[in-house]
Amino acid sequence: MKLEELKVYQLAMDIGERIWMIVSKWDYFAKDTVGKQLVKSVDSIAANLSEGYGRFHYKENKQFCYYSRGSLYETKTWLKKAHNRGLIIGDDFQSLEKDIETIAYKLNNYIKSIGTKTDRKPTDSEIY
Numbered sequence: 139m140k141l142e143e144l145k146v147y148q149l150a151m152d153i154g155e156r157i158w159m160i161v162s163k164w165d166y167f168a169k170d171t172v173g174k175q176l177v178k179s180v181d182s183i184a185a186n187l188s189e190g191y192g193r194f195h196y197k198e199n200k201q202f203c204y205y206s207r208g209s210l211y212e213t214k215t216w217l218k219k220a221h222n223r224g225l226i227i228g229d230d231f232q233s234l235e236k237d238i239e240t241i242a243y244k245l246n247n248y249i250k251s252i253g254t255k256t257d258r259k260p261t262d263s264e265i266y
Contacts, residue, residue, distance in 0.1 A: 141191045146244040150184035150206070153237050157213075160226060168225055176216035182209035183241065196253040203249045210245065214238050 141147055157180045161173040183206050190202025217234055220226040226234065 141188055144248070146241060146248050147184060147187050149237065149241050149244065150187060153234065153241065154180045154184055156234065160230060164225060172216060172220050172223065172225060176213065176220060179209050179212040179216055182206070183213065200249060200252045203245065203252065207245055207249070210238065210242055
């Protein structure tokens with residue numbers, strides 16, 4: 139299976155682009171404070187998944203998935219801060235928050251599948 143076929147990776151890439159589009163419209167101060175942190179953390183979700191996927195040993199892949207999960211929860215914090223400060227409101231916030239929860243569920247399932255069954259890359263049917 140290719141990295142691009144992993145649903146959790148696809149979702150991580152998608153949410154990164156959606157957040158980028160939202161943050162790009164903010165004023166300078168909001169971008170420079172909350173925006174940069176939010177974009178960096180959300181982009182790290184997919185980046186760490188891809189780095190781990192490209193590693194030789196399944197333990198390294200799993201470690202980078204843990205980093206990805208850390209970035210996911212950091213994103214959740216910055217998203218909440220953006221919401222509290224009136225930068226992301228209404229449907230945008232609720233949709234992104236729901237997607238964060240979906241990614242967390244799928245990422246945890248992916249982590250559980252790594253290193254099982256002869257230590258090979260898992261298939262979609264093993265993850266979902």
